[in-house]
Amino acid sequence: MAPTVSIVRYHTPMNYWPLLGVAVVVFGFAVRANPALVVVIAGVVSGLLAGLPIPDLLALIGNKFVASRNLLVLLLTLPTIGLLERAGLREHAQAFIARMRTFTLARLLIAYLAVRQALSMLGLTGIAGHPQTVRPLLAPMAEAAAEKIDADLNAADRDRVKAMCAATDNIGLFFGEDVFIAFGAVLLIQGFYAQNGINLDPRSISLWALPTALAAFAIQSLRALRLQRRLRGKRNSHAAH
Amino acid sequence: MLRIEYVYWLCAALLAACALHDLRARRFAAAAFWGILAAIFLGGDAVAEAAAQANALPAQCVGIGVIVLALIAGSGALRRVPEAAAPAAAARRHESAARLGHQLFVPALLIPFGTLALSLAQPYTPWAPADRGQFTLIALGIACLAAMLAALWLTRSSPRQAVVETSRLLDALSWAALLPMLLAMLGAVFAATGVGEAIAHLVASAIPTQSPTAFLLAFAFGMVAFTVIMGNAFAAFPVMMAGIGLPLLIGEHHAHAAALGALGMLTGYCGTLLTPMAANYNVVPAALLELRDPNGVIRAQWPTALALLAVNFAMLWFFAMP
Numbered sequence: 001m002a003p004t005v006s007i008v009r010y011h012t013p014m015n016y017w018p019l020l021g022v023a024v025v026v027f028g029f030a031v032r033a034n035p036a037l038v039v040v041i042a043g044v045v046s047g048l049l050a051g052l053p054i055p056d057l058l059a060l061i062g063n064k065f066v067a068s069r070n071l072l073v074l075l076l077t078l079p080t081i082g083l084l085e086r087a088g089l090r091e092h093a094q095a096f097i098a099r100m101r102t103f104t105l106a107r108l109l110i111a112y113l114a115v116r117q118a119l120s121m122l123g124l125t126g127i128a129g130h131p132q133t134v135r136p137l138l139a140p141m142a143e144a145a146a147e148k149i150d151a152d153l154n155a156a157d158r159d160r161v162k163a164m165c166a167a168t169d170n171i172g173l174f175f176g177e178d179v180f181i182a183f184g185a186v187l188l189i190q191g192f193y194a195q196n197g198i199n200l201d202p203r204s205i206s207l208w209a210l211p212t213a214l215a216a217f218a219i220q221s222l223r224a225l226r227l228q229r230r231l232r233g234k235r236n237s238h239a240a241h
Numbered sequence: 242m243l244r245i246e247y248v249y250w251l252c253a254a255l256l257a258a259c260a261l262h263d264l265r266a267r268r269f270a271a272a273a274f275w276g277i278l279a280a281i282f283l284g285g286d287a288v289a290e291a292a293a294q295a296n297a298l299p300a301q302c303v304g305i306g307v308i309v310l311a312l313i314a315g316s317g318a319l320r321r322v323p324e325a326a327a328p329a330a331a332a333r334r335h336e337s338a339a340r341l342g343h344q345l346f347v348p349a350l351l352i353p354f355g356t357l358a359l360s361l362a363q364p365y366t367p368w369a370p371a372d373r374g375q376f377t378l379i380a381l382g383i384a385c386l387a388a389m390l391a392a393l394w395l396t397r398s399s400p401r402q403a404v405v406e407t408s409r410l411l412d413a414l415s416w417a418a419l420l421p422m423l424l425a426m427l428g429a430v431f432a433a434t435g436v437g438e439a440i441a442h443l444v445a446s447a448i449p450t451q452s453p454t455a456f457l458l459a460f461a462f463g464m465v466a467f468t469v470i471m472g473n474a475f476a477a478f479p480v481m482m483a484g485i486g487l488p489l490l491i492g493e494h495h496a497h498a499a500a501l502g503a504l505g506m507l508t509g510y511c512g513t514l515l516t517p518m519a520a521n522y523n524v525v526p527a528a529l530l531e532l533r534d535p536n537g538v539i540r541a542q543w544p545t546a547l548a549l550l551a552v553n554f555a556m557l558w559f560f561a562m563p
Contacts, residue, residue, distance in 0.1 A: 014442060018434035022470055025427075029517055035524065036416040037315030039423045040308055043430040050434035055301055060433060061426055062303030063292050066285045068425035069249050071521060072418065073378055075411075076251060076385035080348050082406025083392040088338025089345045095338065124360070126377045127353035130526040136349050139530055159532045163541035166526035167514075170538075171545055174510045178503065185475065189502035192479055196487055198498050208503035208560075215552045219545050 021046025077131040089136055094144035105145035105231070109164065109224040112138055113172045117217060120176025128173075130166060139165045149228065150235040157231065164227055168220060175216035178209035243368050245375045246286050248382035253282035259408045270318030275411065277306050278419070307426065314416035341395065348392040355384030417528040420520035424472050431471065440467055441484025453494045453562055460485045461554050464505055465512035472518025474509025481505065490561075500561040508553045514546035515539060 021042045028038030040061075047057040081089075097103055116128055128134075139162045146153050146161045153161075178185050186206050193200050256279035263272035281288075281303055288299040313319065338345065359366075359380035370376055393403060411418065431437065444463045448455050460481060467477035486505060490496040513519045516539070523538045534540065 014439060015435060016439050016443075018431070018436050019439050021427075021431065021434070022436060022440075025470065025518070034315040034317070034416065035517065035520070036419055036423055037311045039420070039427050040311035043427045044308075046427075046434050046436060047430050052434065055297065057430075058301040058304030059292070059297040060304070060430060061307050062288065062300035062305075064426040064429035065307050065422055066281065066288045066300070066303055068422045069252070069282060069285055070245075070378055071421040071425060072252060072282075073248060073381060075255060075418070076248070076382055077352055077388075078407045078410045079255070079403040080352065080385065080388040080392045082410050083389070083396050083398055083403055084345055084349055086334070086398075086402070086406055087341060087345060087392075087396040088334040088336075089349060091334050092338040092342065092345050096343075124357060126360070126381055127357045130522075130529050132352050134526065135529050137346075155533070159534065159537055160541065162530045163527070163532055163537040166530060166538045167541040167545065169526075170514060170522045170542065174513065175507070175549070178507060178510075185506050186503075188475060188478065189506060192482055193498060193502065198491075200499050200502075204499040205503045208500045209507060211556060212504070212507045212549065212553055216545070216549055219548045219552075223545060 017049040018046040074131045081136045090140040093140040097141045097144035106224040106228040108145050109168050110221045113168050116172030117176035120173050121179040123180040125177055134165050134169050149231045171220045175213045179206050179213055243379050249282050253279045258404045259411050262404050262408045274313045319415050348388045351388040352384050356380045414528050417525050424520055428476050437480035441480045445484050456489045461508050464509040468509040468512030469516040472516055477509050495563050497561045504553050504557045511546045511550040514542040
């Protein structure tokens, strides 16, 4: 999440028409149109309704798109992951977890959450993530741990386990990083207040993020345990039949 | 001195290789899609430089390119028929997994740990740029390159095989790979057209009473709603603070500034967990993990998000208000 820099404003006192761009987004997602197309149409609608000339609108779209290239650097992880998957990385991760008796599904997810959150609190947010760690490592391990509970895991439950891996990564990242004082969000809050004549120490801001960080850890851990209990309950119910 | 552009050029090279691979396989829509993106990554700096010198033409060309990308994505032409899982390939993977064992983890772990080691070495590297965020990306780029070489060596594969595998993963991601950049663009258009102010104005004028609880509720709800719309709590924060936080909560009701700021931002993060607009956290992973439901990650997150929202609101209520 990079801080959004505000740019030149073209609007007159209060023009509500550009809000139709928001309506385009809501409608587009509601009817399940292609999100990439919806987002670009919303931008064009919003810009035109604000009275932005078309050449300026195209330049705005182009400049901002180029400025956000950093969001696609994750592509560089793909060759490694593709090659390793072809050589059996997932199969090995699954076999590894299947052999380890102490690594249950909930323990795996909670351990990952703890490490992810602790690293984020130290400002080391880039070392884990969906392409780097979730797809090649965490997800196959979690699937294997779920298969230890129920050997015939159905497709819906398999998806639920994988989605929980992605959720665990997000929650560890979001509710760890604000505790780190040099993180963008803390500096954004401090900078906003400073512009408005309120001077705060970044440490006093990041301290207030700590209780929520602990609550996030507790809640997500409980949910991992619940998922495990549900899978066990399901197995027991079909074992009884 | 290392520049962030080198990392973008590396991305451009990878995208161009995949585009060529698609061209050879006669998947023309995919070839055009990744080819245009490769060109934008390659020429990105020239575009930014021209824009700084008040020459808008290259940026306008990129703007047209972005619209073409969206049209290709929207046409559905990117969809690739998944190859039937060959039993021979599965057997080969199992055999290779048994032979290579834990060595398979080495290149995979080289990406996070290489990035970490390089980040820690930053103060001692004369060739590193001062900007920490940029350096992390450069470190990630170097670590990925090293990991790729290690994977090629370990699996005795040709670089061509690396392109084939990258193309397979890129097709699984498809347009979702582009969505984070498109949403950043939309955020800028919304900011430039005053969408934020209009929403803050609507929320502030919708508060019926003068009670601090109503203001606090409007602030928290506004943070979540605006984050859901923009996909980014960073965009919501200044708008909600300027509309409600500063004038009403701090100005009139003497709220605790540090607590209001930190907890307000975290309230916005609960919104990030709920929205497809936060594509790099919610939509890209669903594609990457090949979930059948594109909203599967959000479905796995909403109970945690709502529970945390309650926690944040209670903390705002007890600690931020006098």
